[in-house]
Every structure is written in structure tokens, then in C-alpha cells.
Amino acid sequence: MPHKTFFWFILPSVVAMILFIALPIASVVIQSVYVEHERVLVEVENCGPFGCSTEVRVDTEATEQLRSEQPLGRFNGLGTYLNRAHLAVEEVGTIVSTSASIGEALTRIYNLPFYKAFLFTLIYCFVVTPLGIMLGFTIALAVNTIPRLLKGPVIFFSLLPMIITPLIGSLILYWMFSSNGILGATLQTLFNDPTLTLRQSPALTWITLLVYGVWTAAPFSFVVFYAGLQTVPGDTLESAMIDGASRWERVRFVIIPHLAPLATFVGLVQLMDNFRVFEPIVGFSSEASATSLSWLVFNDLVGQDSQAFGSAAATSVITILGVVILLTPVLIRTWRDFNAKGA
Template sequence: MNQKTFFAFIGPSVLMMVLFIALPLATVLKQSFYQTQSVYETLEVETCSPTFTGQVCVKEIKTIPIIGDNGKVITQTNYVGLSNYQNVLELPRVIAAFANNSWHEFMLIDFWKALRFTLSFTLITLPLVLFFGLLIALCINNVAKSIRGPVIFVSLLPMIITPVIGALAIRWLFIGDGVLTSFLEWWLAKDIAMFAQAWTIEFMMTFYRVWHVAPFAAIVFYAGLQTVNQDTIESAIIDGASRWQKLRFVILPHLMPLIVFVTLIHLMDAYRVFEEVVGFSSQAHVISLQWLTYDFLTADLMGNRSIGRASASSMLTMIGITLLLIPVLRGVWNDYKGKRL
């Protein structure tokens, strides 16, 4: 395929990615150094209120936004350097928290609270997803062919369900006197409120995410198990390998590329954790990085959106995912170069 046809084929798609992904990214970078504010003016306002004896007038000095000809508040955009980043990171508070040696104080700062949850969520769910995915795949591979279809059908349900609704479904099991909360209360014989403290909410979120992603890992691994070289397995058996050794030295190495693949996808997706915060309405206790940006973007009561701070937290979020993915991508890159040589 010559260059010209190649460009004709990929042109539309690449153009779209440049226009709708690369360009917005560039704008976010620019916005993170600017701040848009309403222009205020200071006025002396006289307010009068009628009383029995006549009018009582109070003069006060107020700052009010200037309203332009079209009825909208006039805004101006200024270059503010790194101050958006400072507003998000709140470094003075961080230093104060460290000076006091207080983890609790540190965790009161939104950005660091979100970062702590996002990272621990990603790193805790990853091994669980890999483990349960592998376990389900091995079990499906172990049972009669006739029931594999129905089992895969049921397994697909948690995976394709709308994430917000999946989280809600788990929440409705536990909320108030929900069926599982009453079961736990009966079992442990004490009063349980699953939505009153952070750690139970985080536990439910982790459970939801593993429930949601393990089927994906299981199906990928199951497909990989179909292509394990039977000759190698047989020779391993002849050599007297135990079941565990077979799994450890034949099957797992065979699945390794798939494990890397699932890890890569899961790191990308778990780092984006957001729907859980919405589904469990946990913003009072647990927030994630994406939710923080979302919150900055949401209009407040005055209709203002802090675009500048949202951009800064977006950029920080992106730096985070890049750092997280570098080890995995380097592995893929070395692999690719190795194949080429």
C-alpha cells in the first residue's frame, strides 16, 4: 500500500482524533494557566425599607458583577501562571499537615484525598481482578462443555451493565435495611450502617469494580487457555509435574501476554474511577480524581464553573496515569523491539 492510499484510508480518523482529542488537550493545557473571572465593580448602594415611622435608609458599599449589554455578566480572562495548580494542590496546607505529622489533616485536602483513593483503588482492584479472572477461567475450562455457554452468559451480565446502574444495584443491596445489610446484622448480631464511614464504602466500591471487571479478565484468560499447547502439558505430566507446577510453569507463562493486556486495560479503566462515586453518592466520604475535575466543572449556585482549576486538576490527573502506565508500556515496547531484532 503506497503512502497516498494509506493516508486516504487513515485520514478521516486521524483528522478526527487531532480535532477532537489532541486539540482539546492543548486547550486544557492553555486553560490551566488562565483564569476567567467576572468583572466586579464597587458601588455605593442605598437600600431603604419602610417602617412605621417612615423610611429607614442604609448606605453600604457592595461589590457586584458588571452586567453587559446582552444581559450576561462580563468576564475577563487573565494569565495567572501556576496559581490554578497551587489552588488545586494547596501546598501550604500540605506542609502544615506534615509539620503537624497529621495524616488526617492531609486527607482533608480534596486533591490528595482523591489521589489517595484513586491510587489505592487501582492498585487493590488489579490483583483481585487478575486472581478472580484466572480462577473463573480455570473453573470454566474444567467443567463440561454444555454448561460453559450459560456460565459465560451469566458472567457477561455484570460486565456490560451500565456502570452507574451496576454501582446502584450494589448500593440498593446494602442501603438502609437492604437485604445484605439485614443479613449481616443478623449474622454479626449488631447494628450496621454501610454508608456511614469511608472504609465500608470503599469496600463496596472495590467489590463492585471486581464484580464488574473480573468477567472481562475471565473471558480473555479462558480464550487463552484454549490455545495452551497440549504437547507441552503432556510432557510436563510425563516428567511428573504436579498440578500446581503445571499451572505455574506451563499455563501462566503461556497466559503472560494476556495478563499484561488485562493489566494495561485495567490500569487505564480503574484510574478513571468515577461512576462508583456517583452511584454510591459517596462524595462526602470518598472522592476520586475524575470526580474532582467533574466537581470543579459543575456549575455552582451562581452558575460559575471553575474551568481553570478543572484544567489544572485534569493535567495532574493525566500526569498520574502516564506515570502509572510507563512500566507496563516499557514492557510492551521492549517486547516489540525484541520481536523486530
């Protein structure tokens, strides 16, 4: 296709992506090195009947004016990145030097908001992804053997947890897991512990969040693997049978190798998606026990009195870096595929 034709075809789409994806990323990077203006303070001399006193007051007008003149705020360099709400370099330094044991140091670091969110994000990513893939694979194997007539309805119900709006899905599970909901109440009876509630037990919150993650992630793996199973070469499978492979050996030596490339793909996609985990934190109102990087950004943006753009931007930049690191293997793979195709 000539360059000119290509240009006109791709133009609208590229303009949209540059304006609303590339520029915002640039905007985030810029915002992250600025911080909100401090309020303008003035010294006012108050002279009353009992003499004069000076008083420091907020000059609302001047503050407003300053804010509207320079909406970005003032330049702060990497200050926002290093402060307590983000990488907390100073605090971590103090913790490392004053803690008696590594365990204590880690616990104290974990209590810093950024590290708390970061840890949960990572754990969510690396627990939900493999579990989702394994569950999806098992379902695919099982569904593949049931009578054809039942497959349609089973796939229908299996798709639901995946296509459900994440916020709505997490609300549905949250209501069931809340102490008066069916699952929450059952758990209390089961463990005979009336204080076992989402609000009071961080462990339970973590587990329900992970359960939610696997619940929504498994159908995707299931669908992909199920489609992959339809393309397993029948000849290979039959020759494995003739060679004397048992049912399990056939799965192990024919089916799994056949599906391995798909599994890599699913794994990488889900890893990236899970790294963005956000809605469940809102849905489960779990911010007291578990937060994620995306949620930190959200929290800064909906801040009660003023929106902390600088802080949100700094967290965003760190999150983007994380995504890019997770993305590298995908990029390398695509690059290799492309070169192989070209040659």
C-alpha cells in the same frame, strides 16, 4: 502503501481524534492556567436623607460583559494547581511543620480534597486490579474443567458484570448494599450493628466500592485467561504429566508461564481503566467518604452556581499525567515489540 493513499484512508479518523481528543487536551492545559473572573465591584455613593454612605456593590452588567469578552477568565499561572483544592502546597507545608507525628500529618493531608481523591484512586487501582486478575484466573481454571455443555451459559452470566453500564451496575449494587437493601440489611444483622450503613461508615463504602470494582473487572480477566487456556500446548502439558508433575505443579510450571504475557497485558489495561474510576462514585453517592480524581473534575463541572472550569482543568491535567505515568510500561513494551517485528 504509498503515502498518499495512506493519508486519504486515515484522514477522517485522524481529524476526529485531533479535533476531539488532542485539542481538548490542549484546551484543558490552557484552561488550567486561567481562573474565573472575580465579580466586578463598584463603589456606589448612596445619598439619603441621613447623609451619604459609600457601598460596595456587584456590577452585574460589567461582570457579564467581562465574562463574555474573555470567557477563559483571567490568567492565573500555576495558581490553580497550587491552591487548596488541588496540590495545596501551602496547606501541606503548614501541616508538615505543625503536626506532632507523621500519622497526624498524613491524616490532615488526607482531609484535603485532592489528596483524599488521589489516595482513593490509587488504592482502588492497586487493589482492584490484582484481585480482579486473580479472581478471573481462578474462574477461568474452574470453568475450563466443567462439562462443555455448561460452559456457554456460565460464560454468558460471567460477562454480565463486565458489559453492564458502569453507572447502572453500581446503582444495582448500591441498592443491594443500602441499609434497607438485601445485603445492607443482612450485614447489619450479621454484625449486629444497626448504624452500619453506607452513609455512616466510610469503611463500608470503601469496601463496597472495591467489591464493585472486582465484580466488574474479573470477567475481563476471566475471558482473556479462558481463551489463553485453550492455547496451552497440549504436548507440554502431557510431557509434564509424564515427567510426574502434580496437578498443581502443572498449573504452576506450564499454565501460569504460558499465561504470564496475557496477565501483563490485562494488568496494564485494567490499571489504566481503574485509574479513571468515576461512575461508581456517582452511583454509590459516596462523595462524603470516597472520591476519585475523575469525580473531582465532574464535581467542578456540575458546580451548583458556576462551573469551575479552571479548577476542573487543573485536576484533569494532573489526572492525565497520572495516566501517562501508568501508560509508560505499555508504551515501552509496544515500542519493543514493534522494533522486534521490524528487525
